Each structure stands twice: as structure tokens, then as C-alpha cells.
Amino acid sequence: MTYELYYWPGIQGRGEFVRLALEEAGADYVDVAREEGTAALMRLWEASDLQTPSFAPPFLRHGDQVIGQTANILLYLGDRHGLVPKSSAARSWTHQIQLTIADLVIEAHDVHHPLGGSFYYEDQRQEARRRSEAFRRERIPRFLGWFESILARNPKGDKFLVGARRLTTDLSLFQVVEGLRYAFPTTMKRAEAGCPRVVALRDRIAERPRIAAYLVSDRRLPFNEEGIFRYYPELEEA
Amino acid sequence: MTYELYYWPGIQGRGEFVRLALEEAGADYVDVAREEGTAALMRLWEASDLQTPSFAPPFLRHGDQVIGQTANILLYLGDRHGLVPKSSAARSWTHQIQLTIADLVIEAHDVHHPLGGSFYYEDQRQEARRRSEAFRRERIPRFLGWFESILARNPKGDKFLVGARRLTTDLSLFQVVEGLRYAFPTTMKRAEAGCPRVVALRDRIAERPRIAAYLVSDRRLPFNEEGIFRYYPELEEA
Known part of the structure; x- marks a missing residue:
């Protein structure tokens, strides 16, 4: 079953932690807002009949489940793809x-x-x-x-x-x-x-191998000054 | 088996979320730094042979396990005391x-x-x-x-x-x-x-009942200006 990742399309941000797990797992996924636009993200985010609305992106749809909070998504993916221990x-x-x-x-x-x-x-x-x-x-x-x-x-x-x-x-x-x-x-x-x-x-x-291939693909967005990690020379050492 | 909660002794802080779960569960626990002093907290926190050192308090010792991160501790306690769903x-x-x-x-x-x-x-x-x-x-x-x-x-x-x-x-x-x-x-x-x-x-x-009893006990610390929620009149509306 294809995973649908919902995250802002122009940045790595918190979504990147999920993307790296999906890539390493070789999982089949759609980066929804990048492929269908931000409106598709907003539609699910604001759906009034969604019983598990997230406070903020990223969230992941998988079958009937919509799961939010990055670390929680990673726990879910990790259990399914051997990226979290069993014990x-x-x-x-x-x-x-x-x-x-x-x-x-x-x-x-x-x-x-x-x-x-x-x-x-x-x-x-x-x-x-x-x-x-x-x-x-x-x-x-x-x-x-x-x-x-x-x-x-x-x-x-x-x-x-x-x-x-x-x-x-x-x-x-x-x-x-x-x-x-x-x-x-x-x-x-x-x-x-x-x-x-x-x-x-x-x-x-x-x-x-999968991470190396991902990093040179166009699925890997570059860092920029809209994301979490930003380069502002004035915030770095003199 | 008695739980040992390790947290700063003078504040509710993040430790309070753990205390409330322990109290509601009716669990047997020791609030280590309050009973034995901050040195006891530091001793375990800085123990160089501890394989799961926490970045910061609170952490919980239960048998062989030492568990950190508030939400992670609550997941652990929740599984054991019916405070987290099974599905x-x-x-x-x-x-x-x-x-x-x-x-x-x-x-x-x-x-x-x-x-x-x-x-x-x-x-x-x-x-x-x-x-x-x-x-x-x-x-x-x-x-x-x-x-x-x-x-x-x-x-x-x-x-x-x-x-x-x-x-x-x-x-x-x-x-x-x-x-x-x-x-x-x-x-x-x-x-x-x-x-x-x-x-x-x-x-x-x-x-x-258990929460009501806890709230009037001396185990419940009062809010103060050392914790997370602080009352500074200048930060409230005029």
C-alpha cells in the first residue's frame, strides 16, 4: 500500500526525516504536496471528518490511518520496515x-x-x-x-x-x-x-545505496532559508 | 517493582506529567531527588556505565531499564497501567x-x-x-x-x-x-x-479520586517561577 506523505513542498524541514526513512526502506510513497500542490495537503489537514487531525505537518496517510508528529511517524514506519528494534x-x-x-x-x-x-x-x-x-x-x-x-x-x-x-x-x-x-x-x-x-x-x-541514490535525485530538495536549518552569515561565527 | 522518578526537586516541570500518571495508576514510586537530594539524580544521570543516558531529566528507572523523554516515559507507564490504548x-x-x-x-x-x-x-x-x-x-x-x-x-x-x-x-x-x-x-x-x-x-x-487526593497532598508542588509555567505579570495582558 502506497504511503502518502503530507508536508510543505518547498523545504526539507521535518518532512525530510520521514523521507529519509521511506527512501531507506525502499517504500512506495507519494510526496503529496510536491506532486499535487499545497491545496491537496490543506484538504486533508482541514478535513472536518478526519478523526485524527494533526496539529501541523508532516503527517502520513497509510490505508485508513493518518499519523502525525515526526517521531511518531518514524515509529510507525520503523516497525514496518525494520528501522526500529523489535524488543x-x-x-x-x-x-x-x-x-x-x-x-x-x-x-x-x-x-x-x-x-x-x-x-x-x-x-x-x-x-x-x-x-x-x-x-x-x-x-x-x-x-x-x-x-x-x-x-x-x-x-x-x-x-x-x-x-x-x-x-x-x-x-x-x-x-x-x-x-x-x-x-x-x-x-x-x-x-x-x-x-x-x-x-x-x-x-x-x-x-x-538507497540514501546515496536519493541524495543525488531531484527528490532531495536543497537546504534553503525557509526550512529549519538556515544559513544566515550573521548567525554564524565572526 | 517500585518506579524511581528522577527529576528536579523544586518544580513541577516536565516531571509533573509523569507524577500525574504514576498517581492515577496508584503506582508505587519514589520521587528520588525530592527524597534523597539532587545528588542522587546527578549520580544516575552522569553514570558513565549507563547505556541509556538521558539528555535531560525526567527519566524513570524501573528494574533494569532507565527511560527518558516525558512522552516516552508516559508510553511506557501507559502500556503497563491501562493509560494508553492497546490497539x-x-x-x-x-x-x-x-x-x-x-x-x-x-x-x-x-x-x-x-x-x-x-x-x-x-x-x-x-x-x-x-x-x-x-x-x-x-x-x-x-x-x-x-x-x-x-x-x-x-x-x-x-x-x-x-x-x-x-x-x-x-x-x-x-x-x-x-x-x-x-x-x-x-x-x-x-x-x-x-x-x-x-x-x-x-x-x-x-x-x-487519586488525582484529587494527590492535588491536596504535599507531593503536589505548587507552581513557581522556576518551572515551565511561570506567572510574570509583565507577560500577561495589561
């Missing part, structure tokens, strides 16, 4: 990591929107500069250090975050590294020296 | 709501910390004022409207968010309403007129 303890730990990545994504967005989505970036540029400094100095090293320590402690080796197989969390961490590199190239150059396992994981994922 | 579709929908509550909690925190946790509130008071206005005008009505519509669409009736029984999500929505009332009393007085089902749900939860 309940390992599954819970994987989901915990996924939720922490979701927290990081919110912070990465808030760097350029510290006053929230109600104001344009241009109207909160000064505030963004202050938040960005703290994010670069404290938060990026703290998050990357956490991922590094998880890899180091994994009893099955440091190739993947949980166990010995690539899971949704590994694909998502790849995306986080890519996003942070795009938004904060100078910061990342220094930060990556402290987390060699994270960098190696990023490379390992990039080389997986 | 996979209803379980996923419940978790989606729980994750949206987690997003709301982050926004409620960011109102007073728009520049992040690296600065004191006093050093971001002006920024907080701008973010607060947007939060009160746009985000509170939007979130409450979403919960209201979920209740209205629930095919099992509008008593609870999912199905016909109280789940972790209902307990958490109770806490959200309590927190928003504390932080934004004027805003909430007006906003609540638009979401009678949410208010009725809040009352329904408050009257449950």
Missing part, C-alpha cells in the same frame, strides 16, 4: 533518542525564530543573534557530545546509535549533521573534531 | 497527542526564555514580552482549539481525548490547563470560553 526496551531507547533529535530540531529552528513563528526573521534578527551564540557555544557541543557518548557506549559497537543495524535514529542524525553543517559551517568544523563517531555515522549513512 | 492505531494517535502536548510545553517555556536557557529571565525580559504576546494571541487559542476539536470528533464521545477512558493525554491536558491558568490567568479566562470540552475534561480529571 520493547531497545525500541523505547530508540524512540527516546528520536525524541531528543526532535528537541534539537526545535532549538535549531528557534535560533532564527526566537520570538516564534509569528514574526518574520527580519523582525527578530537581533534576538536571533543572541540565541545563536548560545546555541553554537553550548547546545551544539552538548547535543553532539550526547550522540557521541551513546555511540561509544553502544554494547554492539559504535557503528550505529542502537544495536548493530541502521535505524530511523541513524538516518535522522545524518540529517541533523547535514543541517548543522549547512547552517553553521564554521562552528561545525570545530565541533566535529570532538565527535568522530558521529561524523563516521554520517558518512556511513550517506554511503548506503 | 496500535489508537495507541499511535494517543502518542501523537502526547507529543503535541510536549510541543506546547516547550513553547510555554520559551515564552519566558525566548533566547534559551543560557540567559536568565531578567536578561531576556523584553524579548519575552514580545514572544508572550504572540503566544497569548495566537498559540494558546490554536492549541486549545485543536484539543477542543479532537474532543468534539472523538467517536466515543467528548469525555476524553481518545476512546472512552482516561489516558495519559487527559492527565497531561489537565496539567496544561492548570499551568496556563497559573501563567496567564486573564488570557485563559477569555480563551476557555471557546473550549468548553477542554475545561470539562480538566474538571473531570481533577475529580478523579
Whole structure:
């Protein structure tokens, strides 16, 4: 059964974490708003007879189910495509990591929107500069250090975050590294020296055949200044 | 087996969502840092041999497992105490709501910390004022409207968010309403007129015997200006 992904058509955003899982799974999916326009997204989002309306995109339709919240979608896909462990303890730990990545994504967005989505970036540029400094100095090293320590402690080796197989969390961490590199190239150059396992994981994922094929396809949108990870020179180090 | 909850001792914070679930379940638990001090929390948090270290509290120890991320802890407890549905579709929908509550909690925190946790509130008071206005005008009505519509669409009736029984999500929505009332009393007085089902749900939860007993016990900490929901008159309407 074909998956239908509903997400904004012009950005990687949170939808990208879902796309990477679908691509790695080799799943049959339609990126609805990219193929049929934003109106198709709005139609399902605002359907008054939908019993499980999402607060925000992305959401995934699969048969009768419409599922929202990125980490929740990944849990659903992961169970079906071997991208989440079967044992309940390992599954819970994987989901915990996924939720922490979701927290990081919110912070990465808030760097350029510290006053929230109600104001344009241009109207909160000064505030963004202050938040960005703290994010670069404290938060990026703290998050990357956490991922590094998880890899180091994994009893099955440091190739993947949980166990010995690539899971949704590994694909998502790849995306986080890519996003942070795009938004904060100078910061990342220094930060990556402290987390060699994270960098190696990023490379390992990039080389997986389906991911490699996806990254050079036109299905992979480029990063831009409408998404979560944005490059604003004034928010990067001097 | 006794649950051990690890969370900061002086605030409700995210730990409160876990406490409410433990209390409603009638579960045997220890609120570790409140009973043994913050050092006990730090000891487990920083234990270098812990294979599942949490990025931040709260986390829950149960037997061999240490589980972090509030919504993930609630899924774990919910499965064990009938606070999450058994069917996979209803379980996923419940978790989606729980994750949206987690997003709301982050926004409620960011109102007073728009520049992040690296600065004191006093050093971001002006920024907080701008973010607060947007939060009160746009985000509170939007979130409450979403919960209201979920209740209205629930095919099992509008008593609870999912199905016909109280789940972790209902307990958490109770806490959200309590927190928003504390932080934004004027805003909430007006906003609540638009979401009678949410208010009725809040009352329904408050009257449950175990929750009612908990709320008047000394285990229930009062709201204060160290937690997520803070009352700063300058961030409320004039």
C-alpha cells in the first residue's frame, strides 16, 4: 500500500526525516504536496471528518490511518520496515533518542525564530543573534557530545546509535549533521573534531545505496532559508 | 517493582506529567531527588556505565531499564497501567497527542526564555514580552482549539481525548490547563470560553479520586517561577 506523505513542498524541514526513512526502506510513497500542490495537503489537514487531525505537518496517510508528529511517524514506519528494534526496551531507547533529535530540531529552528513563528526573521534578527551564540557555544557541543557518548557506549559497537543495524535514529542524525553543517559551517568544523563517531555515522549513512541514490535525485530538495536549518552569515561565527 | 522518578526537586516541570500518571495508576514510586537530594539524580544521570543516558531529566528507572523523554516515559507507564490504548492505531494517535502536548510545553517555556536557557529571565525580559504576546494571541487559542476539536470528533464521545477512558493525554491536558491558568490567568479566562470540552475534561480529571487526593497532598508542588509555567505579570495582558 502506497504511503502518502503530507508536508510543505518547498523545504526539507521535518518532512525530510520521514523521507529519509521511506527512501531507506525502499517504500512506495507519494510526496503529496510536491506532486499535487499545497491545496491537496490543506484538504486533508482541514478535513472536518478526519478523526485524527494533526496539529501541523508532516503527517502520513497509510490505508485508513493518518499519523502525525515526526517521531511518531518514524515509529510507525520503523516497525514496518525494520528501522526500529523489535524488543520493547531497545525500541523505547530508540524512540527516546528520536525524541531528543526532535528537541534539537526545535532549538535549531528557534535560533532564527526566537520570538516564534509569528514574526518574520527580519523582525527578530537581533534576538536571533543572541540565541545563536548560545546555541553554537553550548547546545551544539552538548547535543553532539550526547550522540557521541551513546555511540561509544553502544554494547554492539559504535557503528550505529542502537544495536548493530541502521535505524530511523541513524538516518535522522545524518540529517541533523547535514543541517548543522549547512547552517553553521564554521562552528561545525570545530565541533566535529570532538565527535568522530558521529561524523563516521554520517558518512556511513550517506554511503548506503538507497540514501546515496536519493541524495543525488531531484527528490532531495536543497537546504534553503525557509526550512529549519538556515544559513544566515550573521548567525554564524565572526 | 517500585518506579524511581528522577527529576528536579523544586518544580513541577516536565516531571509533573509523569507524577500525574504514576498517581492515577496508584503506582508505587519514589520521587528520588525530592527524597534523597539532587545528588542522587546527578549520580544516575552522569553514570558513565549507563547505556541509556538521558539528555535531560525526567527519566524513570524501573528494574533494569532507565527511560527518558516525558512522552516516552508516559508510553511506557501507559502500556503497563491501562493509560494508553492497546490497539496500535489508537495507541499511535494517543502518542501523537502526547507529543503535541510536549510541543506546547516547550513553547510555554520559551515564552519566558525566548533566547534559551543560557540567559536568565531578567536578561531576556523584553524579548519575552514580545514572544508572550504572540503566544497569548495566537498559540494558546490554536492549541486549545485543536484539543477542543479532537474532543468534539472523538467517536466515543467528548469525555476524553481518545476512546472512552482516561489516558495519559487527559492527565497531561489537565496539567496544561492548570499551568496556563497559573501563567496567564486573564488570557485563559477569555480563551476557555471557546473550549468548553477542554475545561470539562480538566474538571473531570481533577475529580478523579487519586488525582484529587494527590492535588491536596504535599507531593503536589505548587507552581513557581522556576518551572515551565511561570506567572510574570509583565507577560500577561495589561
